[in-house]
Amino acid sequence: MASPVTKKYALLLAVLALGALRRADAHPAGPAPLHITIPAPDGTPLAATVFRTGLETPVIVAGHGSAKARLKDLDDAETVPDRVVRALVEAGFNVVTYDRRGFGDSGGEGQFGDPALDGGDLNAVLDRIAEGALVPQARRGPDGRLVLGYSAYSMGADPVALMTTDRFGAMLLGISFSDMTDAMAPGGKPYQGWLTALLLLSRRQDSVISRDIRRLTLRGLRQRALARMPEAQAFLRERSLDCAAVKATDAAVLLMPGVNDTLYPLNHAARTFRCLRDTHGQDVRLVSQEKGHIIPGEVRGGRGLLNAIWPVENGFTVAQLEGRMSEAVYCPEAIGTPELAVRWFAAHLAPELAEPLALPPVCLSVGAEAGVVLSDLPSPGAPLPFEGVAVQVSNADLTADALSRRARRPGVDAPVFVPLVDVAEARALAGIPRVSLRFDERSAREARLRKLAVFVGIGVRRAGEVRVLNGQWQPFLINGGPYEDAELRGVGALLAPGDTVGLVISGHDVFFDGGAILTRGGIDKARVTIAGAVALPRLPPWGDSTLLIPNQRIPR
Structure with missing residues (x-):
């Protein structure tokens, strides 16, 4: 039965939940972070950091968003994805973070979910972990295989991880994404704002975006026909989730779409949810959050522009929320996102590391401090x-x-x-x-x-x-x-x-x-x-x- 729950002190509860992970009896940190370079299949150097707890626990591989790089020091954890990494280490998990190609300290050009290059990079990282020297105490299953989890955040990570490997036992996919065509040209209409944002990102000093992406983006802006360009169609299609090509069919998957995300809306996660559950019979949960991608200030010209376009006196405003990953979700009670991640991975990979977590199939955010619990995605009502x-x-x-x-x-x-x-x-x-x-x-x-x-x-x-x-x-x-x-x-x-x-x-x-x-x-x-x-x-x-x-x- 669905019921909205609004908590007057929900933000305080979320902060307390985050702080509980750093209580006095938390697992002590292991050796200092180990910074290494892993060669990709094509020789591109991939920068990685290994957080070892000294415990025989699973290894979680953690990614980063399109405007960020890997976490290299737990004391520098500022964003929610970085605090997820810190919480996992403090709970006792071993964690490996790495910079996607073209970002941070890695070489090459950013590809935004290229199945061959980004997928090859992910497998190279997993192969290096499997050798055993990076995390000697890493937990292995009865078959001798490593017990692995994957925590990713946007940048085309979902299709790459789901279609690249079958080695993960549990996955957390934040800002869930499935269809690059729908993201860049929904309904066949080029998304001028996000194409411009992609160009701005390509000019950042800490990222090197593929020349092919820059060229297609420029052509999409100039010709206003991105979805009708044959090479663009192929480019976008190969970076989208092909349900039949999913390899991670044994993984328990937690999808965390942003209900206010104007680039990867709830629809993307819903398609992935149905693919994994209905086609592959997987244990998959969908918990939406409030934040996500919005049009950056450089593009939209500041907060005041929205009201200038749709003046309040005409009776219209447009709701846009800042931020990326939410500090907490409501399912229906408040739970901090780092704690949610710890308990999700513990429930499926290492039950001794955290309290049991009983997530319903679907939790949908209906405001900054409320959520509804459902057994499935809602069906449409009468027209x-x-x-x-x-x-x-x-x-x-x-x-x-x-x-x-x-x-x-x-x-x-x-x-x-x-x-x-x-x-x-x-x-x-x-x-x-x-x-x-x-x-x-x-x-x-x-x-x-x-x-x-x-x-x-x-x-x-x-x-x-x-x-x-x-x-x-x-x-x-x-x-x-x-x-x-x-x-x-x-x-x-x-x-x-x-x-x-x-x-x-x-x-x-x-x-x-x-x-x-x-x-x-x-x-x-x-x-x-x-x-x-x-x-x-x-x-x-x-x-x-x-x-x-x-x-x-x-x-x-």
């Missing part, structure tokens, strides 16, 4: 129809427009809110909504010719203000329609009596269309009329129709 919604679509450069403060100059309208249901009692909304869209042929003809798109999300109107839940917009190219039973991006929120849940439809999005004037030499725009239906996730017991009153007031 809620709408019709006659007129939206102006445009590729206008809203950044320049907002800064000029002349909102009507490009002819850009505010997003349209389509009310669907009124909330009568407090409840949660979490999961993946689905939508069907039909475009009036007469009005859509011009938009099809100009290859324009609409952007659709789930919104909540409260006290006259509409908030797009979790900042999640899904683009739909008008020339690709109609769309039947298509996924919207996953959401998670608590609803209050008096809220109205609805569809938000916009004809533009700065993160997708920023720079359009510069790249295309002008503005394309058209007005289209849309009809369709929305199916919201069904969460028992709130699916009872007495708590949701269908709202037929559709704007025309």
Whole structure:
């Protein structure tokens, strides 16, 4: 039975949970960290650090995010992934961290999940550990094989680890990811903001991004057709999860997607969850968190830009949360992320190292201090129809427009809110909504010719203000329609009596269309009329129709 739990002192509980790992009876640290270099199959040097506890315990291999490098000293653990490493060592696990190629002290060029290069690098690290000299006390199973775990965080780590090796007994995949095509060009629409962020990352002094990635990114920005470029299609496809190619079929897997992640939304983890559970019969859990990837400040121009584009006086705001991994998750009680990692690996690899952990199959975050517990991902409810919604679509450069403060100059309208249901009692909304869209042929003809798109999300109107839940917009190219039973991006929120849940439809999005004037030499725009239906996730017991009153007031 699903039930939201909101804790007044949840942050304090999370801090206490983190501190409990460093209690007086914690396992003492072993020898000083050992810094080594491991040659990749192609000879590229991979920098690694070994934290040995001196105990006969499993070895956890830990990765890092796209803007970071490996943890080399436990005293320097500042980010949540680094604190996970520290907590694992303090609990008694042996841990090996390494810099992905192109990052930190490793050589080569960053590949972002290349199955051959990044997969070969991971196997090289595992081969070195298996030799025995790095961690002589490493635990081995009855068959003589090392007992290994894997803790990864973004940067295409999920497909690489799942499709590269069968040597892991347990895995924790933070900011879970499965589909590079959907990340870089969702719905066939190049994600201009994240492509630009990738270029910015390639110019950092502590990273060297593949020239192929830089070239494809530049072409995607200039041509605005990334998903239609054959070489780009192959590049993105090979960095995505192929369910049939999964090798880690014996691993227990914990997926931790960010419900506010605008690059790798909840949908990615849901696909991996179904792949591992339904196709391979694995023990897999999905625990969503609040944080994740957002558009960096260098791209979006600072916090004030969002309200400049969707002014509050028009009744719209867009929710975007800063940060990467959350300090704590709610399942439904608060538990610090480092403690969660320790107890997850202990439960599956070394039960003597931590208290037992009983995770349900699914925990979905519905706010900074609340979560719902489910036996499965929510199924869609009954379709809620709408019709006659007129939206102006445009590729206008809203950044320049907002800064000029002349909102009507490009002819850009505010997003349209389509009310669907009124909330009568407090409840949660979490999961993946689905939508069907039909475009009036007469009005859509011009938009099809100009290859324009609409952007659709789930919104909540409260006290006259509409908030797009979790900042999640899904683009739909008008020339690709109609769309039947298509996924919207996953959401998670608590609803209050008096809220109205609805569809938000916009004809533009700065993160997708920023720079359009510069790249295309002008503005394309058209007005289209849309009809369709929305199916919201069904969460028992709130699916009872007495708590949701269908709202037929559709704007025309």
